[in-house]
Amino acid sequence: MNKYSVILVLIITALIFSFGCEIVNSQENDEAKVVRDDSKIFIEDRTGKNWDVTHAVSHYGFVPEDFQFGLGPFAIRPILDPEMLERGELGYPSDNNESLVIGTMLNGDTRAYPLDVLGSHEVADEQFDSTYVAVAY
Amino acid sequence: MYSREIDDQILTLSASGWTYQNTFVLFDYETESLWYHLSGTDGLTCISGTYADNVLNEFQSTLTRWNIWVEQNPRSKFLDYP
Numbered sequence: 595m596n597k598y599s600v601i602l603v604l605i606i607t608a609l610i611f612s613f614g615c616e617i618v619n620s621q622e623n624d625e626a627k628v629v630r631d632d633s634k635i636f637i638e639d640r641t642g643k644n645w646d647v648t649h650a651v652s653h654y655g656f657v658p659e660d661f662q663f664g665l666g667p668f669a670i671r672p673i674l675d676p677e678m679l680e681r682g683e684l685g686y687p688s689d690n691n692e693s694l695v696i697g698t699m700l701n702g703d704t705r706a707y708p709l710d711v712l713g714s715h716e717v718a719d720e721q722f723d724s725t726y727v728a729v730a731y
Numbered sequence: 732m733y734s735r736e737i738d739d740q741i742l743t744l745s746a747s748g749w750t751y752q753n754t755f756v757l758f759d760y761e762t763e764s765l766w767y768h769l770s771g772t773d774g775l776t777c778i779s780g781t782y783a784d785n786v787l788n789e790f791q792s793t794l795t796r797w798n799i800w801v802e803q804n805p806r807s808k809f810l811d812y813p
Binding site: 700 | 732733734735736741742743744745746747748749750751752755756757758763765767769776778779780783784787790791792793794795796797798800801802804805806807808809810811812
């Protein structure tokens, strides 16, 4: 192998290595893509939707680049109008079940939300009598 | 657990797909305002959008295990979700 071949191999190796790093970096880099338009600041999510965060930045000191993931507004859907089981109904857990839950009590009504369900929806939009609440994990 | 009533409007709160400092940023379907639990405060603060600077009040909730919860609250209901 002459010296030109060695140099060529080194260049190709360097190109492959830098390309690999680029892929790794783009996968690990979850920070928001920030778009500035006149006096407005937007963060663009993975669906291409722009979110105006001007007030969050100017009033609360948020750093636009520190918003992360940007999966889009419908990637994690809330539980709407959840149904509740009462004791004795099929599916009601036994008293010695050790699942993690968020327990709530409002307007004389007591309810529990298992984390394994709530965790994948983040929010359950609920109603306790005439009070509307969001149970969030 | 947070109120989702403001100015006689009922909001549908949802994850926005964003996190900030490892905390979910929520938004509401009705106005697409962004809501965030600011550290050191109670409730969800609207950090951007129609309801900027408004706060959705927080109600007490408990992270615990079902067996402990149901012992203290034997009439508790349980979320039915397939």
